[in-house]
Amino acid sequence: RIxxxxxAPVHVQQALQDQMKLPGSMIxxxxxxxxxxxxxxxxxxxxxxxxxxxxxxxxxxxYADGSLINVQAVANSSHQMWWSYRGSAxxxxxxxxxxxxxxxxxxxxxxxxxxxxxxIRRVPTTNASDTPEYRGxxxxxxxxxxxxWRGVFYxxxxxxxxxxxxxxxxxxxxxxxxLGTSLLSYRLSDVARFLSELEGTPGTEVFAIDSxxxxxxxxxxxxxxxxxxxxxxxxxxxxxxxxxxxxxTSPPDxxxxxxxxxxxxxxxxxxxxxxxxxxRSIVRPAAGTINIKHIGNTAxxxxxxxxAGVRNSHSAFVFSILVFVPEDDVLGxxxxxxxxxxxxxxxIFVAACALSFAVIALVLRPLQVVSRNMTRTARLxxxxxxxxxxxxxxxxxxxxxxxxxxxxxxxxxxxxxxxRDV
Numbered sequence: 001r002i003x004x005x006x007x008a009p010v011h012v013q014q015a016l017q018d019q020m021k022l023p024g025s026m027i028x029x030x031x032x033x034x035x036x037x038x039x040x041x042x043x044x045x046x047x048x049x050x051x052x053x054x055x056x057x058x059x060x061x062x063y064a065d066g067s068l069i070n071v072q073a074v075a076n077s078s079h080q081m082w083w084s085y086r087g088s089a090x091x092x093x094x095x096x097x098x099x100x101x102x103x104x105x106x107x108x109x110x111x112x113x114x115x116x117x118x119x120i121r122r123v124p125t126t127n128a129s130d131t132p133e134y135r136g137x138x139x140x141x142x143x144x145x146x147x148x149w150r151g152v153f154y155x156x157x158x159x160x161x162x163x164x165x166x167x168x169x170x171x172x173x174x175x176x177x178x179l180g181t182s183l184l185s186y187r188l189s190d191v192a193r194f195l196s197e198l199e200g201t202p203g204t205e206v207f208a209i210d211s212x213x214x215x216x217x218x219x220x221x222x223x224x225x226x227x228x229x230x231x232x233x234x235x236x237x238x239x240x241x242x243x244x245x246x247x248x249t250s251p252p253d254x255x256x257x258x259x260x261x262x263x264x265x266x267x268x269x270x271x272x273x274x275x276x277x278x279x280r281s282i283v284r285p286a287a288g289t290i291n292i293k294h295i296g297n298t299a300x301x302x303x304x305x306x307x308a309g310v311r312n313s314h315s316a317f318v319f320s321i322l323v324f325v326p327e328d329d330v331l332g333x334x335x336x337x338x339x340x341x342x343x344x345x346x347x348i349f350v351a352a353c354a355l356s357f358a359v360i361a362l363v364l365r366p367l368q369v370v371s372r373n374m375t376r377t378a379r380l381x382x383x384x385x386x387x388x389x390x391x392x393x394x395x396x397x398x399x400x401x402x403x404x405x406x407x408x409x410x411x412x413x414x415x416x417x418x419x420r421d422v
Contacts, residue, residue, distance in 0.1 A: 002198075002321055003311050006186075006310060008052050008056070009056045009186075010147070010167055012048035012049075012052060012184060013048075013147055013167060013169040013182055013184055015048065016044055016048060016169070016171070016182050017171060017182075020041075020171045020173060020179060021172065021174045022174065023174060025037075025041075025173045025174070027064055027067070027179055027180070028067040028088050028089065028090065029065045029067065029088070029090050034067065034102075035086065035088060035104070038067060038069060038088060039086070041069055042069050042071070042084065042086055045059050045060075045061060045069060045182070046059075046071050046084065049071055049073075049082070049184075052184075056186055057072060057073040057185070057186065058070075058071075058072040058073070058162070058164055058166075058185045058186075059072070059183065059184045059185070060182070060183045061180060061182050061183075062181050062183070063179060063180035064178060064179060064180050066130065067087060067089040067101070067180075068085065068086075068087045069085070069087075070083075070084070071083070071084050071085070080109075080110035080111070081109055081110050081116065082107065082108040082110060082113075083106075084105065084108065085103060085104075085105050086103065086104045087101030087102065087104075088101055088103075089101065133153070134181065136248075137168055137181050138178075138181075141178075141181070144170075145172070146169070147167060147168060147169030148167070148168060149165070149167050150165075150166045150167070150168055151210075151244070152164065152165055152188065152210070152216065152244045152262070153166060153185075153244050153248060154244035154245060154246050154258060154259070154260045155246060156246050156250075156258045161227075161246075161260070162187050163189075163225070163244060163260055163262075164186060164188065165185055165186045165188060165191065165216065166184065166186075167183070168181055168182065168183045169181065169182050188216055188217050189217075191208055191216060191217035192217035195207075195218070195219050195321075196219045200323070201325055202329060203325065204219075204323065204324065204329070205218070205219050205220055205272075205323075205324045206218070206322070206323050206324075207219075207265070207268075207270075207273060207321070207322045207324075208320075208321055208322075209265055209283050209319060209321075210318070210319045211318040211319065212241045212242065212264075213265045213277060213283055213284075214242040214262045214263065214264050214265065215262055215263050215264075215265055215273075218268075218270075220269075220270055222269045222270065224262070224269065225262060227260045227261070229256055229258050230245075230256070230259060231256050231257075235259070236257035236259065239259050242261050242263070242264055243259050243260060243261035243262070244259070244260055245258065245259045245260075246258040264277070265277040266278065270324075272303045272305060272324045273322065273324070275295050276293065276295065276305055276307075276322070279293070281307070282305060282322065283322065284309070284318075284320060285308060285309040285320055287309040287310065287311040287318070288309060289309055290306055290307065290308045291306070291307050292304065292305070292307075293305050293307075294327075301327070301328070302326070302328075303324050303325060303326055304324075304325045304327060305322060305324050305325075306323045307320055307321070308320060308322075
Protein backbone atom coordinates (compact mmCIF):
# COMPACT_ATOMS: atom_id res chain seq x y z
CA ARG A 1 0.00 0.00 0.00
CA ILE A 2 2.84 2.39 0.80
CA UNK A 3 4.59 1.83 -2.54
CA UNK A 4 1.28 2.27 -4.37
CA UNK A 5 0.68 5.49 -2.45
CA UNK A 6 4.03 6.96 -3.45
CA UNK A 7 3.81 5.73 -7.05
CA ALA A 8 0.47 7.43 -7.70
CA PRO A 9 1.85 11.00 -8.10
CA VAL A 10 4.51 9.68 -10.48
CA HIS A 11 1.82 8.18 -12.73
CA VAL A 12 -0.14 11.45 -12.71
CA GLN A 13 3.02 13.36 -13.59
CA GLN A 14 3.67 11.04 -16.53
CA ALA A 15 0.11 11.61 -17.78
CA LEU A 16 0.65 15.39 -17.53
CA GLN A 17 3.89 15.08 -19.50
CA ASP A 18 2.00 13.24 -22.25
CA GLN A 19 -0.71 15.93 -22.32
CA MET A 20 1.88 18.69 -22.70
CA LYS A 21 3.04 17.02 -25.92
CA LEU A 22 -0.35 17.55 -27.55
CA PRO A 23 -0.57 20.24 -30.27
CA GLY A 24 -1.13 23.73 -28.87
CA SER A 25 0.95 23.36 -25.72
CA MET A 26 3.24 26.34 -25.28
CA ILE A 27 4.62 28.87 -22.81
CA UNK A 28 1.74 31.15 -21.65
CA UNK A 29 3.32 34.43 -22.78
CA UNK A 30 3.70 33.01 -26.30
CA UNK A 31 -0.08 32.63 -26.57
CA UNK A 32 -2.52 35.35 -27.63
CA UNK A 33 -4.28 34.90 -24.30
CA UNK A 34 -1.95 33.42 -21.64
CA UNK A 35 -4.92 32.22 -19.60
CA UNK A 36 -6.04 29.92 -22.40
CA UNK A 37 -2.81 27.98 -21.83
CA UNK A 38 -2.92 28.35 -18.05
CA UNK A 39 -6.54 27.22 -17.80
CA UNK A 40 -5.93 24.09 -19.90
CA UNK A 41 -2.86 23.11 -17.87
CA UNK A 42 -4.64 23.98 -14.62
CA UNK A 43 -7.56 21.70 -15.44
CA UNK A 44 -5.20 18.81 -16.24
CA UNK A 45 -3.25 19.34 -13.02
CA UNK A 46 -6.38 19.70 -10.89
CA UNK A 47 -7.92 16.61 -12.47
CA UNK A 48 -4.79 14.63 -11.59
CA UNK A 49 -4.99 15.75 -7.97
CA UNK A 50 -8.65 14.75 -7.75
CA UNK A 51 -7.85 11.35 -9.28
CA UNK A 52 -5.25 10.75 -6.59
CA UNK A 53 -7.96 10.98 -3.90
CA UNK A 54 -5.74 12.64 -1.35
CA UNK A 55 -2.50 10.83 -2.20
CA UNK A 56 -0.97 14.24 -2.99
CA UNK A 57 -2.10 17.57 -1.64
CA UNK A 58 0.02 20.15 -3.45
CA UNK A 59 0.70 20.58 -7.17
CA UNK A 60 2.23 23.29 -9.29
CA UNK A 61 3.50 24.04 -12.78
CA UNK A 62 6.28 26.59 -13.13
CA TYR A 63 6.73 27.80 -16.69
CA ALA A 64 10.02 28.94 -18.16
CA ASP A 65 8.64 32.48 -18.55
CA GLY A 66 7.80 32.74 -14.82
CA SER A 67 4.08 31.98 -15.09
CA LEU A 68 2.77 29.76 -12.32
CA ILE A 69 -0.08 27.38 -11.55
CA ASN A 70 -0.54 26.20 -7.99
CA VAL A 71 -3.25 23.97 -6.50
CA GLN A 72 -3.27 22.69 -2.95
CA ALA A 73 -5.56 21.12 -0.41
CA VAL A 74 -6.17 23.39 2.57
CA ALA A 75 -8.74 23.77 5.32
CA ASN A 76 -10.40 26.81 6.81
CA SER A 77 -12.77 27.13 9.74
CA SER A 78 -15.78 25.87 7.80
CA HIS A 79 -14.70 23.37 5.15
CA GLN A 80 -11.98 21.37 3.45
CA MET A 81 -11.11 22.90 0.11
CA TRP A 82 -8.78 23.15 -2.84
CA TRP A 83 -7.04 26.48 -3.33
CA SER A 84 -6.19 27.36 -6.93
CA TYR A 85 -3.78 30.01 -8.23
CA ARG A 86 -3.03 30.88 -11.85
CA GLY A 87 -0.53 33.66 -12.47
CA SER A 88 0.57 34.92 -15.88
CA ALA A 89 4.05 36.38 -16.31
CA UNK A 90 2.53 38.71 -18.89
CA UNK A 91 1.31 40.81 -15.96
CA UNK A 92 4.75 41.30 -14.39
CA UNK A 93 5.29 45.04 -14.06
CA UNK A 94 8.81 44.95 -12.61
CA UNK A 95 11.05 42.42 -14.38
CA UNK A 96 13.89 43.13 -11.94
CA UNK A 97 11.87 41.97 -8.94
CA UNK A 98 9.60 39.53 -10.72
CA UNK A 99 6.48 41.10 -9.29
CA UNK A 100 3.65 40.73 -9.90
CA UNK A 101 1.55 38.22 -11.79
CA UNK A 102 -1.76 38.88 -13.42
CA UNK A 103 -3.28 36.34 -11.07
CA UNK A 104 -6.58 34.55 -10.62
CA UNK A 105 -7.35 32.67 -7.41
CA UNK A 106 -10.32 30.64 -6.29
CA UNK A 107 -11.28 28.05 -3.68
CA UNK A 108 -13.24 24.88 -4.38
CA UNK A 109 -15.13 22.90 -1.76
CA UNK A 110 -13.37 19.53 -1.53
CA UNK A 111 -16.68 17.62 -1.55
CA UNK A 112 -18.94 19.54 -3.94
CA UNK A 113 -16.24 21.50 -5.86
CA UNK A 114 -18.41 24.59 -5.41
CA UNK A 115 -16.36 27.81 -5.74
CA UNK A 116 -15.80 30.11 -2.74
CA UNK A 117 -14.11 33.51 -2.45
CA UNK A 118 -10.49 32.89 -1.50
CA UNK A 119 -9.24 33.71 1.99
CA ILE A 120 -5.67 32.45 1.54
CA ARG A 121 -2.82 34.87 2.09
CA ARG A 122 -0.09 34.54 -0.53
CA VAL A 123 3.28 36.21 -1.01
CA PRO A 124 2.89 38.23 -4.23
CA THR A 125 6.12 37.20 -5.88
CA THR A 126 6.10 35.35 -8.19
CA ASN A 127 8.41 35.03 -10.95
CA ALA A 128 9.02 31.49 -9.78
CA SER A 129 11.43 30.77 -12.64
CA ASP A 130 13.96 33.10 -10.99
CA THR A 131 14.15 31.09 -7.74
CA PRO A 132 17.28 29.01 -7.01
CA GLU A 133 15.08 25.93 -6.74
CA TYR A 134 13.78 26.29 -10.28
CA ARG A 135 17.16 27.08 -11.80
CA GLY A 136 18.66 24.03 -10.09
CA UNK A 137 15.92 21.80 -11.47
CA UNK A 138 16.43 23.09 -15.00
CA UNK A 139 20.09 22.11 -14.80
CA UNK A 140 19.17 18.65 -13.51
CA UNK A 141 16.64 18.11 -16.27
CA UNK A 142 19.20 18.81 -18.97
CA UNK A 143 20.30 15.19 -18.45
CA UNK A 144 17.22 13.72 -16.78
CA UNK A 145 13.89 13.80 -18.58
CA UNK A 146 12.19 11.26 -16.31
CA UNK A 147 11.81 13.18 -13.08
CA UNK A 148 12.82 12.74 -9.48
CA TRP A 149 11.79 12.91 -5.84
CA ARG A 150 13.29 15.99 -4.26
CA GLY A 151 14.31 16.43 -0.67
CA VAL A 152 11.85 17.97 1.76
CA PHE A 153 11.13 21.64 1.10
CA TYR A 154 9.75 24.32 3.39
CA UNK A 155 7.37 27.00 2.21
CA UNK A 156 5.84 29.99 3.95
CA UNK A 157 4.08 31.15 0.80
CA UNK A 158 0.83 29.92 2.32
CA UNK A 159 -0.54 30.17 5.80
CA UNK A 160 0.16 27.95 7.69
CA UNK A 161 3.66 27.13 6.34
CA UNK A 162 4.23 23.59 5.12
CA UNK A 163 6.93 20.95 4.95
CA UNK A 164 6.41 18.78 1.88
CA UNK A 165 7.99 15.93 -0.05
CA UNK A 166 7.78 16.66 -3.81
CA UNK A 167 8.21 14.71 -7.03
CA UNK A 168 9.18 16.90 -10.00
CA UNK A 169 9.19 16.24 -13.75
CA UNK A 170 10.20 18.36 -16.77
CA UNK A 171 7.56 19.36 -19.32
CA UNK A 172 8.25 19.45 -23.07
CA UNK A 173 5.97 20.13 -26.01
CA UNK A 174 5.65 17.92 -29.06
CA UNK A 175 8.73 19.49 -30.70
CA UNK A 176 10.89 18.91 -27.61
CA UNK A 177 10.86 22.55 -26.52
CA UNK A 178 11.24 22.94 -22.74
CA LEU A 179 8.09 24.44 -21.19
CA GLY A 180 8.78 24.24 -17.47
CA THR A 181 8.44 21.87 -14.52
CA SER A 182 5.55 20.16 -12.77
CA LEU A 183 5.55 19.34 -9.08
CA LEU A 184 3.31 17.09 -6.99
CA SER A 185 3.97 16.74 -3.30
CA TYR A 186 2.86 15.17 -0.07
CA ARG A 187 2.73 17.34 2.97
CA LEU A 188 4.59 15.52 5.71
CA SER A 189 1.55 15.91 7.95
CA ASP A 190 -0.48 14.02 5.33
CA VAL A 191 2.16 11.29 5.16
CA ALA A 192 1.84 10.88 8.94
CA ARG A 193 -1.94 10.69 8.65
CA PHE A 194 -1.66 8.01 5.95
CA LEU A 195 0.73 5.97 8.11
CA SER A 196 -1.71 6.17 11.02
CA GLU A 197 -4.43 4.66 8.81
CA LEU A 198 -2.42 1.48 8.21
CA GLU A 199 -3.71 -1.56 10.09
CA GLY A 200 -1.68 -2.81 13.03
CA THR A 201 -1.80 -3.95 16.64
CA PRO A 202 -2.78 -1.42 19.34
CA GLY A 203 0.88 -0.69 20.15
CA THR A 204 2.19 -0.52 16.57
CA GLU A 205 4.13 2.61 15.58
CA VAL A 206 5.22 3.45 12.01
CA PHE A 207 7.98 5.81 10.87
CA ALA A 208 9.10 7.13 7.48
CA ILE A 209 12.88 7.65 7.47
CA ASP A 210 14.84 9.45 4.75
CA SER A 211 18.35 8.82 3.43
CA UNK A 212 20.05 10.96 6.08
CA UNK A 213 18.08 9.12 8.79
CA UNK A 214 15.73 11.90 9.79
CA UNK A 215 12.10 11.25 10.63
CA UNK A 216 9.87 12.39 7.77
CA UNK A 217 6.63 11.29 9.42
CA UNK A 218 5.50 9.15 12.33
CA UNK A 219 2.37 7.82 13.98
CA UNK A 220 3.53 8.83 17.46
CA UNK A 221 2.13 11.96 19.05
CA UNK A 222 5.56 13.46 19.83
CA UNK A 223 5.99 16.94 18.32
CA UNK A 224 9.69 17.32 17.50
CA UNK A 225 9.81 19.76 14.57
CA UNK A 226 11.62 23.04 15.22
CA UNK A 227 11.38 26.23 13.16
CA UNK A 228 13.05 29.63 13.18
CA UNK A 229 13.88 32.53 10.85
CA UNK A 230 17.25 33.84 9.75
CA UNK A 231 18.62 36.82 7.85
CA UNK A 232 21.84 34.93 7.10
CA UNK A 233 21.68 34.00 3.41
CA UNK A 234 24.43 31.41 3.76
CA UNK A 235 22.58 29.67 6.58
CA UNK A 236 19.44 29.67 4.43
CA UNK A 237 21.36 28.31 1.43
CA UNK A 238 23.09 25.57 3.41
CA UNK A 239 20.83 24.52 6.30
CA UNK A 240 21.73 21.43 8.38
CA UNK A 241 21.09 18.08 6.70
CA UNK A 242 17.92 17.53 8.72
CA UNK A 243 16.51 20.96 7.86
CA UNK A 244 14.84 22.75 4.95
CA UNK A 245 14.73 26.49 4.34
CA UNK A 246 12.42 28.78 2.40
CA UNK A 247 15.38 30.06 0.40
CA UNK A 248 14.44 27.92 -2.60
CA THR A 249 10.79 28.98 -2.58
CA SER A 250 11.13 32.65 -1.61
CA PRO A 251 11.25 35.62 -4.00
CA PRO A 252 14.72 36.68 -5.17
CA ASP A 253 14.59 39.93 -3.16
CA UNK A 254 13.73 38.26 0.16
CA UNK A 255 15.94 39.27 3.09
CA UNK A 256 14.68 36.80 5.67
CA UNK A 257 14.05 33.09 5.38
CA UNK A 258 12.42 30.40 7.45
CA UNK A 259 14.12 27.16 8.47
CA UNK A 260 12.33 24.00 9.67
CA UNK A 261 14.18 20.99 11.07
CA UNK A 262 13.14 17.38 11.54
CA UNK A 263 14.67 15.16 14.26
CA UNK A 264 17.25 12.50 13.50
CA UNK A 265 16.15 8.95 14.24
CA UNK A 266 18.92 8.73 16.84
CA UNK A 267 17.39 11.67 18.75
CA UNK A 268 13.70 10.88 18.42
CA UNK A 269 11.83 10.39 21.74
CA UNK A 270 10.98 6.74 21.01
CA UNK A 271 13.47 4.30 22.53
CA UNK A 272 13.02 1.43 20.01
CA UNK A 273 13.73 3.80 17.10
CA UNK A 274 16.88 5.10 18.78
CA UNK A 275 17.98 1.50 19.33
CA UNK A 276 18.06 0.78 15.57
CA UNK A 277 18.99 4.27 14.32
CA UNK A 278 22.51 3.14 13.41
CA UNK A 279 21.51 -0.25 12.01
CA ARG A 280 21.75 0.24 8.26
CA SER A 281 19.98 -3.04 7.50
CA ILE A 282 16.85 -1.65 9.19
CA VAL A 283 16.88 2.08 8.43
CA ARG A 284 18.38 1.81 4.92
CA PRO A 285 17.28 -1.54 3.43
CA ALA A 286 17.49 -1.96 -0.33
CA ALA A 287 14.38 -0.88 -2.23
CA GLY A 288 11.83 -3.68 -2.33
CA THR A 289 13.35 -5.62 0.58
CA ILE A 290 12.21 -6.08 4.17
CA ASN A 291 14.44 -6.83 7.17
CA ILE A 292 13.09 -7.84 10.58
CA LYS A 293 14.81 -7.60 13.94
CA HIS A 294 13.94 -8.23 17.58
CA ILE A 295 14.77 -5.48 20.08
CA GLY A 296 14.86 -6.65 23.68
CA ASN A 297 14.59 -4.77 26.96
CA THR A 298 13.92 -1.35 25.45
CA ALA A 299 12.32 0.82 28.13
CA UNK A 300 11.20 -2.39 29.88
CA UNK A 301 9.48 -3.58 26.71
CA UNK A 302 10.57 -5.72 23.76
CA UNK A 303 9.71 -4.95 20.14
CA UNK A 304 9.82 -6.48 16.71
CA UNK A 305 10.87 -3.98 14.03
CA UNK A 306 10.56 -4.36 10.26
CA UNK A 307 12.40 -2.02 7.90
CA ALA A 308 11.24 -1.81 4.26
CA GLY A 309 12.87 0.08 1.41
CA VAL A 310 10.23 1.89 -0.66
CA ARG A 311 10.52 1.41 -4.42
CA ASN A 312 9.73 4.26 -6.80
CA SER A 313 10.68 5.13 -10.36
CA HIS A 314 12.01 8.54 -9.26
CA SER A 315 14.85 7.18 -7.19
CA ALA A 316 16.80 10.35 -6.40
CA PHE A 317 15.11 10.48 -3.00
CA VAL A 318 15.51 7.30 -0.94
CA PHE A 319 13.40 6.57 2.10
CA SER A 320 12.21 3.60 4.09
CA ILE A 321 9.34 2.60 6.34
CA LEU A 322 9.96 1.23 9.84
CA VAL A 323 7.21 -0.64 11.68
CA PHE A 324 7.56 -1.31 15.42
CA VAL A 325 5.29 -3.92 17.03
CA PRO A 326 5.46 -4.63 20.80
CA GLU A 327 6.30 -8.25 21.56
CA ASP A 328 3.34 -8.40 23.94
CA ASP A 329 1.02 -7.48 21.08
CA VAL A 330 2.32 -10.45 19.10
CA LEU A 331 2.58 -12.99 21.92
CA GLY A 332 -0.60 -11.73 23.52
CA UNK A 333 -2.58 -12.99 20.54
CA UNK A 334 -0.68 -16.29 20.67
CA UNK A 335 -1.43 -16.69 24.37
CA UNK A 336 -5.05 -15.74 23.85
CA UNK A 337 -5.40 -18.27 21.03
CA UNK A 338 -3.74 -20.94 23.17
CA UNK A 339 -6.02 -20.23 26.13
CA UNK A 340 -9.07 -20.31 23.90
CA UNK A 341 -7.97 -23.65 22.44
CA UNK A 342 -7.41 -25.10 25.94
CA UNK A 343 -10.76 -23.79 27.11
CA UNK A 344 -12.52 -25.31 24.12
CA UNK A 345 -10.84 -28.70 24.66
CA UNK A 346 -11.66 -28.64 28.38
CA UNK A 347 -15.27 -27.67 27.68
CA ILE A 348 -15.62 -30.48 25.14
CA PHE A 349 -14.12 -32.99 27.62
CA VAL A 350 -16.43 -31.91 30.45
CA ALA A 351 -19.44 -31.96 28.15
CA ALA A 352 -18.50 -35.43 26.88
CA CYS A 353 -18.11 -36.73 30.44
CA ALA A 354 -21.45 -35.26 31.49
CA LEU A 355 -23.15 -36.76 28.44
CA SER A 356 -21.55 -40.15 29.11
CA PHE A 357 -22.76 -40.18 32.71
CA ALA A 358 -26.24 -39.17 31.59
CA VAL A 359 -26.37 -41.97 29.01
CA ILE A 360 -25.06 -44.54 31.51
CA ALA A 361 -27.60 -43.44 34.11
CA LEU A 362 -30.39 -43.66 31.56
CA VAL A 363 -29.37 -47.10 30.34
CA LEU A 364 -28.87 -48.59 33.85
CA ARG A 365 -31.94 -47.00 35.42
CA PRO A 366 -33.99 -50.27 35.06
CA LEU A 367 -31.46 -52.00 37.35
CA GLN A 368 -32.68 -49.85 40.21
CA VAL A 369 -36.21 -51.11 39.64
CA VAL A 370 -35.01 -54.71 39.41
CA SER A 371 -32.97 -54.38 42.60
CA ARG A 372 -35.82 -52.81 44.52
CA ASN A 373 -38.33 -55.41 43.37
CA MET A 374 -35.98 -58.28 44.16
CA THR A 375 -35.60 -56.96 47.69
CA ARG A 376 -39.36 -56.70 48.11
CA THR A 377 -39.87 -60.19 46.70
CA ALA A 378 -37.26 -61.62 49.04
CA ARG A 379 -39.32 -60.18 51.86
CA LEU A 380 -42.42 -61.83 50.32
CA UNK A 381 -44.07 -58.56 49.50
CA UNK A 382 -46.25 -58.04 46.50
CA UNK A 383 -44.81 -56.26 43.49
CA UNK A 384 -47.15 -54.36 41.22
CA UNK A 385 -47.11 -54.99 37.51
CA UNK A 386 -46.72 -51.25 36.89
CA UNK A 387 -43.26 -51.34 38.46
CA UNK A 388 -42.18 -53.88 35.85
CA UNK A 389 -43.13 -51.61 33.01
CA UNK A 390 -40.37 -50.52 30.65
CA UNK A 391 -37.67 -52.75 29.25
CA UNK A 392 -34.06 -51.72 28.86
CA UNK A 393 -32.48 -51.52 25.43
CA UNK A 394 -29.28 -53.04 26.89
CA UNK A 395 -29.26 -56.81 26.28
CA UNK A 396 -27.78 -57.84 29.65
CA UNK A 397 -30.18 -55.66 31.63
CA UNK A 398 -33.11 -56.88 29.51
CA UNK A 399 -32.21 -60.52 30.25
CA UNK A 400 -31.97 -59.74 33.96
CA UNK A 401 -35.38 -58.08 33.86
CA UNK A 402 -36.86 -61.12 32.10
CA UNK A 403 -35.31 -63.54 34.60
CA UNK A 404 -36.65 -61.60 37.52
CA UNK A 405 -40.08 -61.39 35.92
CA UNK A 406 -40.16 -65.20 35.65
CA UNK A 407 -39.01 -65.61 39.22
CA UNK A 408 -41.61 -63.14 40.44
CA UNK A 409 -44.36 -65.09 38.68
CA UNK A 410 -43.14 -68.34 40.24
CA UNK A 411 -43.04 -66.81 43.68
CA UNK A 412 -46.59 -65.59 43.34
CA UNK A 413 -47.77 -69.08 42.35
CA UNK A 414 -45.91 -70.70 45.19
CA UNK A 415 -47.28 -68.35 47.86
CA UNK A 416 -50.83 -69.14 46.86
CA UNK A 417 -50.52 -72.64 48.32
CA UNK A 418 -47.89 -72.24 50.98
CA UNK A 419 -48.44 -69.95 53.93
CA ARG A 420 -46.21 -66.87 53.98
CA ASP A 421 -44.83 -67.73 57.37
CA VAL A 422 -43.47 -70.99 55.93
